[in-house]
Amino acid sequence: MDQNQQLRVTAAAGMTGELPDHVTQDAVVIVPGIMGSELFDTHRNKHVWGLEGISWLRKAWTSPEGLEGLRMTDEELDGKHTRVKATGLLKHSAWTPYLAGFEPYTDLVETVGTSVADPAAVLEFAYDWRLPVAVNARLLAVAAREHLTSWRLHPAHDAARRHRVDEREARLVFVAHSMGGLVTRAALDDRYDSDLLGDTRGVITLGTPFHGAVKAAVILNSGRGAPVPLPHRRLRAICADMPGLHDLLPQYKSLRGNGDIRHLTPGDIASIGGNAELARDAARFHHGQKSIGLPDHRSVVGINQPTWQNLTIRDGQVEAHLDGARAHADGTFIRDSNKNIKFFHVHGDGTVYKESAAIAPAVTTLPLQHGDVAKAGTALEAITEILREDAHMGPPLGEAGCGLTAPDLVEAGLPWKITLSGLDSLAGTTCLLTNLEDAKDQQKLTLSWDDGQVSALATVAAPGLHRVSIRTPDDFTVTQLVMADEPGRPLRESQE
CATH class of the missing domain: 3.40.50 (Rossmann fold)
Known part of the structure; x- marks a missing residue:
């Protein structure tokens, strides 16, 4: 039910x-x-x-x-x-x-x-x-x-x-x-x-x-x-x-x-x-x-x-x-x-x-x-x-889940980094990137060690709102929403 x-x-x-x-x-x-x-x-x-x-x-x-x-x-x-x-x-x-x-x-x-x-x-x-x-x-x-x-x-x-x-x-x-x-x-x-x-x-x-x-x-x-x-x-x-x-x-x-x-x-x-x-x-x-x-x-x-x-x-x-x-x-x-x-x-x-x-x-x-x-x-x-x-x-006892750091605004077509903290191993940890306008548009990102931290590179093809979801071995999910805009637009200065 x-x-x-x-x-x-x-x-x-x-x-x-x-x-x-x-x-x-x-x-x-x-x-x-x-x-x-x-x-x-x-x-x-x-x-x-x-x-x-x-x-x-x-x-x-x-x-x-x-x-x-x-x-x-x-x-x-x-x-x-x-x-x-x-x-x-x-x-x-x-x-x-x-x-x-x-x-x-x-x-x-x-x-x-x-x-x-x-x-x-x-x-x-x-x-x-x-x-x-x-x-x-x-x-x-x-x-x-x-x-x-x-x-x-x-x-x-x-x-x-x-x-x-x-x-x-x-x-x-x-x-x-x-x-x-x-x-x-x-x-x-x-x-x-x-x-x-x-x-x-x-x-x-x-x-x-x-x-x-x-x-x-x-x-x-x-x-x-x-x-x-x-x-x-x-x-x-x-x-x-x-x-x-x-x-x-x-x-x-x-x-x-x-x-x-x-x-x-x-x-x-x-x-x-x-x-x-x-x-x-x-x-x-x-x-x-x-x-x-x-x-x-x-x-x-x-x-x-x-x-x-x-x-x-x-x-x-x-x-x-x-x-x-x-x-x-x-x-x-x-x-x-x-x-x-x-x-x-x-x-x-x-x-x-x-x-x-x-x-x-x-x-x-x-x-x-x-x-x-x-x-x-x-x-x-x-x-x-x-x-x-x-x-x-x-x-639960011990350090649960993990820390998630991702940019709030990215450019479509360009790679950007997701960083995880509080993890000792990559085993059992998954990273998904989902397009909120089309749930079938989902990427499984590859995690790797980078200067002592776990990270992944992500790229989205078109502007839109996306959810980063990290699933850790202790069965916790940590998420963050990221907005992707048209190439060049996020860095454009206001004319006001």
């Missing part, structure tokens, strides 16, 4: 009182991450993010006005948020520079559906991720309250209660990916709904950057003082005044200089191309979140992927580092015998480093990239176990 069939069976059973043993009576809210909601411009009457089709993605990132609808207007920065409407969760694979691929939430929604008494128990909360997290948190608090109230009045709710040992009334479970975890935590602030925290059974976060991500600073700085591909410059232009992106800036001590490490300041953010006022607002927002505890918080965290942890700023340009400082229990940095700060490769999911995401008492670590942590089968299995209130046994 596939997941769609299971959903129909579960729904029918909920109306007759005959429920499978594993379903919960609780209401579930799915909260996507940044760029995880489809957006519609009500003024121009057109979608501005999340359309079906790979050709749309390429045009969006390379045509002069392809993504202008995402740029914040003066009215929006002043708090008037009526122009853009979120119409649903991302249903098609998407791509953006630096953040690489975004996988659709279809599998996550279907998986959650197999653990509830009726599809009506699941709310897909789409939101305008360009806006401040605090704005979306208020909307989520209202939507979650309405959802719980509605579900408690649903006939399947009573059937589900009778099915459970404690027969308690439904509570909320939030399943939140990336930025969605920040929105969820803020929504549980009692200023919005004094009872929402008490009505929440648990929160599951997937790759949430609770302490921020260096990649946000890199995006704001892209193309300043150095030539970069046109899509990367376009992303910076869109994000320069985007509050949501500023809310993802590192809030831990991440800036190296003069033998020490300190917090980024609003002045630092302005110097690299961001908005000082938005950076200041983001810092205040995060400071106010420290007192909000997440009930029965479980986090699924991507590991073993090379991930930026610290940064250096020189003459307005950012240099990101794949290692970072770590602190003792008293907050002082670990230093070597010469009293210099030691740096460690903690890794993460390629976007969020492990210690920024792993703040929950119960953490499940999986070797996944950021865009796949809400879709991969291993992550969905963990979510299912938590929803069904089973004891989760945690990750």
Whole structure:
């Protein structure tokens, strides 16, 4: 029985009182991450993010006005948020520079559906991720309250209660990916709904950057003082005044200089191309979140992927580092015998480093990239176990899977390199490259040792979006999406 069939069976059973043993009576809210909601411009009457089709993605990132609808207007920065409407969760694979691929939430929604008494128990909360997290948190608090109230009045709710040992009334479970975890935590602030925290059974976060991500600073700085591909410059232009992106800036001590490490300041953010006022607002927002505890918080965290942890700023340009400082229990940095700060490769999911995401008492670590942590089968299995209130046994012992490094943008017809880390042998490891517009167009790439690392060369014949999939001997799959554009176009400078 596939997941769609299971959903129909579960729904029918909920109306007759005959429920499978594993379903919960609780209401579930799915909260996507940044760029995880489809957006519609009500003024121009057109979608501005999340359309079906790979050709749309390429045009969006390379045509002069392809993504202008995402740029914040003066009215929006002043708090008037009526122009853009979120119409649903991302249903098609998407791509953006630096953040690489975004996988659709279809599998996550279907998986959650197999653990509830009726599809009506699941709310897909789409939101305008360009806006401040605090704005979306208020909307989520209202939507979650309405959802719980509605579900408690649903006939399947009573059937589900009778099915459970404690027969308690439904509570909320939030399943939140990336930025969605920040929105969820803020929504549980009692200023919005004094009872929402008490009505929440648990929160599951997937790759949430609770302490921020260096990649946000890199995006704001892209193309300043150095030539970069046109899509990367376009992303910076869109994000320069985007509050949501500023809310993802590192809030831990991440800036190296003069033998020490300190917090980024609003002045630092302005110097690299961001908005000082938005950076200041983001810092205040995060400071106010420290007192909000997440009930029965479980986090699924991507590991073993090379991930930026610290940064250096020189003459307005950012240099990101794949290692970072770590602190003792008293907050002082670990230093070597010469009293210099030691740096460690903690890794993460390629976007969020492990210690920024792993703040929950119960953490499940999986070797996944950021865009796949809400879709991969291993992550969905963990979510299912938590929803069904089973004891989760945690990750396998030892280093799982492998690290994957691939370019986010390549040229059709030219070779490019895929690099794997954390492998001792080539035996049992496979590498596939799949064209998302034609699943039959699949290449099995040859892996080889290259300067102490495992790598493979890949070439795609035509522009399009492709998925790199690495299967390791311990039965883990690590994936990343790569956009291929026409020859010469990725390196073309913006004329703006």
